[in-house]
Amino acid sequence: MAWSTFKSIMLPAMQSYSFGNSLEQWCVSFASAYDLSIKTGKSTVTNIPLMAGNKSAMEMQLIALLTQTKQSTIGSLLDIIGPAIITYWAGASLMNIPPIIPCPGAIINIATVSAPVLSPGVWTPLPVPPNNNPVIFLNAFCAAATIHLTTVSGLHNCICNYPGVPVIVAPGVLPWVGYTAG
Numbered sequence: 239m240a241w242s243t244f245k246s247i248m249l250p251a252m253q254s255y256s257f258g259n260s261l262e263q264w265c266v267s268f269a270s271a272y273d274l275s276i277k278t279g280k281s282t283v284t285n286i287p288l289m290a291g292n293k294s295a296m297e298m299q300l301i302a303l304l305t306q307t308k309q310s311t312i313g314s315l316l317d318i319i320g321p322a323i324i325t326y327w328a329g330a331s332l333m334n335i336p337p338i339i340p341c342p343g344a345i346i347n348i349a350t351v352s353a354p355v356l357s358p359g360v361w362t363p364l365p366v367p368p369n370n371n372p373v374i375f376l377n378a379f380c381a382a383a384t385i386h387l388t389t390v391s392g393l394h395n396c397i398c399n400y401p402g403v404p405v406i407v408a409p410g411v412l413p414w415v416g417y418t419a420g
Contacts, residue, residue, distance in 0.1 A: 240419050241380040243278055247271040252372035265300035268319075269293050272326065272383075278420025279387075284337035284394060284412065286353065288330060296326040315375065316382055320361030323383065327358030327390055332414075337394050341410025344398035348407070351395045353414075359389035383419065391415040 248271050251257060257264040273293040280287045299322040307318050332353035340346055362385055366378040391414060398410035 240279070240384065241275060243420055244271045244275040244380065245376050247274070248376055249372055252376070261304055262301055265304060266297050269297040269300060269322075269326075272296070272323070275419045276326075276417070279418045281332060281414045282388075282416035282418055283414040284332075284339060286332045286335050286337060286394070286414075288417070289333040289353075291326045291330040292328060293326065295328075296322045299325045314363060314366055316363035316366060316378060319379070320363055320382075320386075323361055323386060324358045327355050330355040330358070332392065332394070336396060337412055337414075339412060341394070341396050341398050341412045344396075344400050344410045345405070346399050347394070347396040347410065347412070348399060349397045351397065351409075353392060353394045355390060355392040357389070357391045359386050359391075361386050380419075387417040387419065388415075390417050 248268065251267060257267065270293070273291055273296075276291055277288050300319065303318050303322060332355075334350040334353060336347035336350050338347075362382060364378050364382045364385075366374060369375070394412040394414060396410045396412060398408060400406040400408055400410075
C-alpha cells in the first residue's frame with residue numbers, strides 16, 4: 239500500500255510527541271521517512287526505483303522553512319513542505335536498470351547509462367483545516383505527495399540494439415513520467 243512505510247514511521251512518533259520541541263529532529267525524521275517510502279516505490283512507466291534523491295537538501299530546506307514560518311499563521315504546513323519535496327527530486331536519478339520497454343526504434347535496451355529526473359514536478363497542497371490530529375495531516379500529505387509524484391519525470395539514457403543486419407548498437411532515450419511511493 240502506497241505511503242504505508244511513511245505513515246508507520248511518522249504517525250507513532252507524532253502521536254507520542256517523541257520529537258518534543260525539536261523542529262530539527264522532526265524534519266530529519268520526516269525527510270528520512272519520505273526518502274525510504276520513495277526508494278521502495280518505482281516509476282509508473284518503467285517500474286524502475288529511485289537510486290538517489292536529495293534527502294540532505296530536503297532536510298536543510300525543511301528546517302529553514304519551518305524555522306522561518308513557525309511564528310507565522312499564513313499558509314498551512316503542506317504549503318510550507320512543498321518546496322522541500324521539490325528539492326528532494328531536483329538532481330535525483332533512477333537506478334541504472336535497463337527498462338523492459340525498449341527505447342523508440344530499438345529492439346531491446348542493453349544497458350542504462352543514466353536515468354536523471356529532469357522535472358522535479360509541481361507541488362499542489364490540499365486544503366486542510368487547522369487541527370491537532372497527526373492522522374489528518376499525514377493523510378493530507380500523502381494525498382498531496384501522490385498527486386505530486388504524477389508530475390515528476392525524466393529520461394532513461396540507454397545503450398540499445400536496433401534492427402539491422404548485423405544488429406546495430408547505439409544510444410537510445412526513453413522518457414518516463416510519474417512515480418509511485420512504496
